[in-house]
């Protein structure tokens with residue numbers, strides 16, 4: 001396997017060392033091949049909002065597996081999960097299931113291009129929308145970590161249709177529309193950026209994108225693969241009260257199994273085959289195991305107080321981290337929204353990718369190593385979001401903050417010598 005991993009973000013190139021190899025997970029903790037236990041903030045990069053192996057999800061998967069794992073014919077579970085998503089996410093009137101977030105975003109863009117008859121796409125530098133050709137322009141996540149602005153293997157004409165603009169900058173978007181008033185099919189944006197660390201949209205930013213799309217007849221796509229059902233049951237669009245035309249989902253809706261979805265305005269979704277001419281298909285789309293895991297996960301998330309609890313846990317984590325860093329004299333900026341959190345090693349503010357790149361990645365790498373030694377596993381890059389689950393209790397947070405205090409002290413000591 002290239003680099004020993006099946007997704008580049010899993011490698012430890014940015015932090016040094018070799019990845020721990022996991023044998024099992026339970027609640028907020030994972031165990032590695034050497035039998036060491038860690039408090040886990042990777043959470044499979046977002047899907048595991050209930051922690052590892054929650055009983056209701058495991059039972060749903062097990063019961064479904066006993067009755068067959070795939071049919072290539074419709075099942076009732078697809079309708080059930082589709083209905084749950086449509087009821088939860090205000091802007092979604094119809095939905096199509098796919099197998100990954102990557103498929104969701106590339107299919108949504110195909111649909112936006114078909115609906116507008118235009119080909120240009122606006123994305124934002126440092127936002128990650130999966131690994132399809134046209135979107136690997138200055139992408140975030142693994143591409144950021146490895147400093148690959150784009151990638152070999154993508155023909156230049158494909159990328160020429162993608163405009164990459166700075167996040168949180170409406171002036172740049174206005175300029176792009178004024179330059180290409182009738183050529184821009186859509187804007188795709190992470191409403192909360194989670195693949196260059198965790199960066200919140202500034203007040204009015206998402207509303208401004210909505211207004212510009214309306215003014216120029218372009219389609220607004222929210223990539224909520226990470227934020228959907230994570231920052232709120234209705235996603236980031238419920239938090240910020242902005243209605244996109246299309247929404248991409250993944251991660252949480254599959255409850256830890258491979259699943260993605262795109263949906264939105266019915267007049268657009270009716271253009272998707274077989275109802276319309278825009279082709280998109282998948283052998284394992286709407287897979288029964290993924291549907292069962294998704295239904296069980298969303299059902300658990302409907303319990304009152306779940307999102308308040310997640311928010312409180314993340315707030316406690318972040319304020320504790322800031323306090324520990326201040327005590328040690330290490331300049332950091334912690335961000336969080338709902339159960340997404342990040343700790344930027346910088347004395348400055350972070351509102352876009354350029355700011356994120358100014359972080360002290362060496363200090364982050366040292367912090368990561370000290371945390372790992374003390375039994376806390378973080379995503380192995382400064383440019384990833386940490387995920388809190390409902391299984392992260394007070395003891396987990398306390399143990400994490402004790403470890404962080406030592407890690408910050410060690411970094412401060414290193415800086416002084």
Ligand SMILES: *Cc1c(COP(=O)(O)O)cnc(C)c1O
Nearest residue numbers: 100101102128129130223225226
């Ligand atoms: C993870 C992610 C994707 C890609 O999803 P995959 O399932 O890894 O293909 C797309 N967009 C965002 C915002 C993501 O966080």
